[in-house]
Amino acid sequence: xxxxxxxxxxxxxxxxxxxxxxxxxxxxxxxxxTVNDSINLPSSVTxxxxxxxxxxxxxxxxxxxxxxxHRKSLKDQFRLVRSEFAGEPLLCWKCARLIIAIRxxxxxxxxxxxxxxxxxxxxxxxxxxxxxxTRWLIAICDTYADYGSPAERAAALALSLLINVVKxxxxxxxxxxxxxxxxxxxxGYLENFPHSLWDGVTSYSIGGGDMPRNLFAxxxxxxxxxxPLDAIGDCLIERMRDSESNxxxxxxxxxxxxxx
Numbered sequence: 001x002x003x004x005x006x007x008x009x010x011x012x013x014x015x016x017x018x019x020x021x022x023x024x025x026x027x028x029x030x031x032x033x034t035v036n037d038s039i040n041l042p043s044s045v046t047x048x049x050x051x052x053x054x055x056x057x058x059x060x061x062x063x064x065x066x067x068x069x070h071r072k073s074l075k076d077q078f079r080l081v082r083s084e085f086a087g088e089p090l091l092c093w094k095c096a097r098l099i100i101a102i103r104x105x106x107x108x109x110x111x112x113x114x115x116x117x118x119x120x121x122x123x124x125x126x127x128x129x130x131x132x133x134t135r136w137l138i139a140i141c142d143t144y145a146d147y148g149s150p151a152e153r154a155a156a157l158a159l160s161l162l163i164n165v166v167k168x169x170x171x172x173x174x175x176x177x178x179x180x181x182x183x184x185x186x187x188g189y190l191e192n193f194p195h196s197l198w199d200g201v202t203s204y205s206i207g208g209g210d211m212p213r214n215l216f217a218x219x220x221x222x223x224x225x226x227x228p229l230d231a232i233g234d235c236l237i238e239r240m241r242d243s244e245s246n247x248x249x250x251x252x253x254x255x256x257x258x259x260x
Contacts (some may be wrong), residue, residue, distance in 0.1 A: 008230070050118075052257045053091040056129060060086035074104065091124060100138050102147070117139075119133050119228040129165050131172050136164050137232055144229060155222050161235060169247045181250070206254045213257055 011183070060083070062140060071077040077100055085093040098115045102108045103233040119140065129137070139165075144156035189195070195203040204211055216237060223230040240248050251257035 009213060013155055036205060042149060045050070049123075050091070050124065053094055054089060054123065058082065058085045058088055058090055058093045062086045074100070074106070077132070077233065088131055089127060091118070091127055092136075094118075095128055095132065095140075099136075099143055102143055112143070115143065125228050125231065134163065134236060136176040137236055140232060141229070152226055155219075155226050155233075158219055159229065159233050159236060162215075166246050166248060170245070173247070187211070188255070204251070206251060208255055210247065210257065212255075214259060215227070216259060 039139075062083075069230060071080055078097060081096055081100065085096065095115065095118060095206065098111045098118075102115065103110045118128065132140075138160055140157040141160045144152050144154075145160060148156060189203075190207060193203070194203060197203055223233045237259075240246050241252070243249055248258075
């Protein structure tokens with residue numbers, strides 16, 4: 001089966017072997033493209049089918065790791081990534097498969113329209129925001145950055161940039177000799193502030209700087225007229241506020257006005 005034919009079945013049922021087992025997984029099949037609420041959708045994507053995807057779970061057991069890497073075969077890529085979604089609502093796995101197909105340029109306009117429909121329908125959007133992790137929410141943002149309107153592209157790119165810069169900072173932190181805060185070092189930092197970084201850029205004022213607060217306010221302002229990116233942005237920022245494992249959370253503990 002060629003890639004176009006395989007991906008054109010994203011919203012019907014096909015049997016594929018499950019990763020690491022002799023079992024099978026569901027894969028969907030669409031019909032011809034029709035116009036529905038100004039969004040092009042495969043005609044087989046009915047309200048009933050999508051409603052069922054809210055209730056159904058992906059079969060299998062959670063593997064406890066994130067699937068990374070690129071497989072040449074789309075079928076192999078689906079098997080790899082599906083392992084992340086075992087036990088999750090089927091709708092989340094549908095969303096991931098749409099993104100994978102779009103990334104590979106396979107029937108991208110059809111799958112992009114379907115993804116938008118899911119994200120712009122409150123019941124589906126709410127479930128996706130509650131169950132997809134930050135990695136997949138950023139994949140959605142990247143897709144908007146590639147296929148959205150000019151305003152959506154700019155806003156989605158800003159969200160993706162924010163999270164990916166934090167990702168880079170946390171990656172470097174993993175290989176630093178000492179990644180813990182040192183009170184003596186903090187005192188020295190404050191006494192000698194500001195510190196020159198590169199090309200006129202100075203370090204952040206950790207005790208009371210307003211740069212993060214202003215950044216989030218501008219981002220929220222630009223996102224406010226762009227659903228569903230506004231909801232995705234709120235979700236991403238809230239998760240960073242709730243997690244100790246990122247540079248923004250740690251710096252916020254030193255500055256009461258960090259977030260707002």
